[in-house]
Amino acid sequence: MxxxxxxxxxxxxxxxxxxxxxxxxxxxxxxxxxxxxxxxxxxxxxxxTDPSSLAAAAGSPAVADALWLSFITSTAATVICLVLGLPLAWMLARVDFPGRRLVRSLVIVPMVLPPVVAGIALRTAFGRSGLLGEPLLATTGFAFPYTTWGVVLAHVFVALPFVVISMEGGLRAAGSGYDAAAATLGASRWLTFRRVTVPLALPGIAAALVLGWARSLGEFGATITFNGNYPGITQTMPTLIYVERQSDTDAVLALSLIMLAVSVGVLVALRDRWLVTA
Amino acid sequence: MRDVSPGRAGGLAATLTVPGRLDVELTAGPGDVVAVVGPNGAGKTTLVQALAGLQPAAGEQWLAGADLTGVPPQERHVGVVFQDQRLFPNLSALENVAFGPRARGVAAGASRAVARDWLDRLGVGGLAGRRPGELSGGQAQRVAIARALAADPALLLLDEPFTGLDVGVAAALRVELAGHLAGYRGVTVLVTHDAIDALTLATTVAVLDGGRLMQVGPPSEVAARPRTEHVARLVGLNVIRDGDRFRAFTPSAVAVSLHEPDGSARNRWSGTIRSAAPHGGAVRLQVHAGHDLIADVTPAATRELGLAPGRRVWLSVKETAITAY
Structure with a gap:
């Protein structure tokens, strides 16, 4: 060993x-x-796991759809987490604004919330009759629930806190001394952010994104509560496994094994480059 | 009224207060090199940070005719060579030095040309492509100085630029830096704990202690008539403070004996030897006798009198060997 x-x-x-x-x-x-x-x-x-059922499961169109949807929604959610989360993490790590501690506490709340509760909360905000969902539906004709975008929204909601807090740690670990040096050389905060802060915190940022992607890939409670379980539209791997669990044990094992393989594969692929802990 | 004319004319004029840490008034003309000396915790780094705008400070600051009060560091044209250098580890030496001109809007090609020129001037042109992690301490310090100067600052702040370098490297860099500073038209503030820096590089020495300037003057004046124990130790003098008066004498003027000497009642002290170490051809004793005093004795006398740490001795000095000011 x-x-x-x-x-x-x-x-x-x-x-x-x-x-x-x-x-x-x-x-x-x-x-x-x-x-x-x-x-x-x-x-x-x-x-x-029975190897023959594994082959059958891997070849099934329902699995292919769910796997593809999981991949697409998790990746989209991760990109959104980067675009929204990095600026927030930077604000928390580098700007001494009033209420910073409060904002950080608020950001963490969805992290400790049971995912099913997160789904309910999303419905009150972005549901068809939700506080934000209703005017959105009235003005654009679009509603999040039971759509792939709804899945992405649920994923972002549960993954973003992990990403922000983890990125903030990465930015703090990179230190603000280089930012100060850049400032004395005449660099604006935006230039410093692009040329100094982000490159130096890149390992931490990447690790945060991997964490967010993994969290998003496994998301189940908020997704199924907010979006239901429609094959090809909102049925991700975890929701498919949940449905199959009630009928076919062999298939469930096979599906779970595929999820395990994907997760471990991502971890191994990224380990050497990004997930090196000091 | 405070005179701010140096600040308006191209020099530096600053009154800076950081509660509990710093309370100074500093003026310097163009081309001046001000060496800031003082013990650890005296506020030297706080002063550098405040002058650079990295540390909020109350007061006023004029530099090269511009009012810097409340101006953020980006717009100050103050170059800093940090104690830990802070070269961007993700950029090559050339890119580090070109960073300043680039940030101020100079085109990429022109910035690189400026950077190459400064690296050449500092003698590290051949290392342009290297990352900071691939540079030795002395090379990195040269790149850091080139980076600060390439941004064309009106005030150059050097925070302990020779700390952590090998003795030989520091000596060589000190000579080179003297050359660069002689040709530099802005104001230089050099933080150091080394008397040699203050004496060889500076036009003015400012002694900082407890966040306040205790003494400001030409190096020779400060070295000959130190007003703080710290500077006295730096230049190897004994200084005794008596109210506003100071009495200084050299360690070699001190006579050491095991018994109370006869004669003048005033200039003698009894105390315990703290340490004894070779100093040139002599042995330097540190004696705690109310004041901390240093005395140089011959190796022969050290043996004969058994002068070792812990031994009680009498020190005495002839009145004629004492400079009073």
Whole structure:
């Protein structure tokens, strides 16, 4: 089990850590239990899946539609999170405006909200008779619920807090000293933002987006509450799995495994480039 | 009334107050190099930040005829060489130096030409393509100085520019910097904790302590007649304050004995040796005797008298060896 990690960790660091003595059992034991708790359900799921049903599920048009919709909506939500979230994260990290702490607290609320409640809240705001939804429908003829845009809206609502808070951490970690240096050289805040702040915080920003994308990919509660479950329009992978769960166990396992593979694939693909923790 | 004429004529005139940290009045003419010396926590970096507009400060500031009071750092034309350099790690040395001209609207090609010229002048033209992470401490400091000067500032702030450099590198850079500052028409404020910087580079020395300027004058004057213990230590003098009067004497003028000396009642002190270390051909003793005093004795005397830390000794100085001011 230590074989894989021994390759990843440079030798001198490993020795330095070991030189402080063996980790105490009182810390080692819970840590091992935590790993088992996280890994064992995934392993059992892989073991329990029938390979033939996996092939059938992968070839089914309903799965292809749901997977594609999940991918599209998550990506769209991530782009919106970048466009809206980065400026907000920058405001929170760099501008000392009155009420900053309050704004940060408000931003975090959807993070701790049960997703189903988030769906209900979205309906009161953007539903067809919602406070904002009704005038929107009256003026443009467009309503969010039960559309793909509604899915994106729900995804943004649940993912944005993670993205903003994580990006703010990344911007703070990059430090404001370089911003000060840029200012003394005559750079406007916008130029400094583009040429200095963002490039230096890029790893943190990218990690925040990956986090947001993953959160969005798994979004279920708010989506199904706000948008229902229409194949090809609002049926994402998690909602499809939820529906199948009631009938076909083999198919559900196969679908879940596909989700697992996609998630792990993204994590591995991005790990080396962006998710390197200091 | 405060005289702001240097600020109007091209120099610097500033009264800056940061509550609890800084309360100074500073004036300098074009071409002046003001060395700011003082112990840690004296407010040196706060002064630099306030002059650059990075630290909000009450008061007034004039530079090259322009009123900088309340003006943001972007519009001040104040160049800063930060203690930690702060070269943008994502840009090459050339791009770092070109950043200032670019930010002020100079075209990309012209900015790069200016940057190349400044890198050449600082002797690091060959490193233009390197990232800051690939530069040594001395090279990075040269690039940082080039970056500050390329933005054509009316005031150049250097915050401990030789700190953290190897002794030899610092010495070479000090000589070069003296050359650049001699040709620079703006005002330079150089924060340093090194007496050599103050004596070799500065036209004026300003002694900062507890956020206030304790002494301002030509380097020779400040070195000969220090008014703070910090500067006295920097230049290797003993200074005793008596109200508004100061009495200074050199460590070599101090006689050390194990028993109370005869003669003049005034200039003798009893105390404990704090440290003994080689200093040139002599041994320098630090003695705590009410005041902290330093005395230079011969290695032979050190052995004969057994002058080691912890030993109680008497120090005495002839009245004729003391400068009073």
């Amino acid at each position: 230590t074989g894989a990690t021994a390759h990843d960790v440079p030798r001198p660091r490993r020795r330095a850590r070991d030189s402080l003595g063996r980790p105490p059992l009182v810390l080692l034991l819970p840590a091992v239990v935590a790993v088992l708790l996280l890994v064992s359900p995934l392993v059992t799921m892989v073991v329990a």
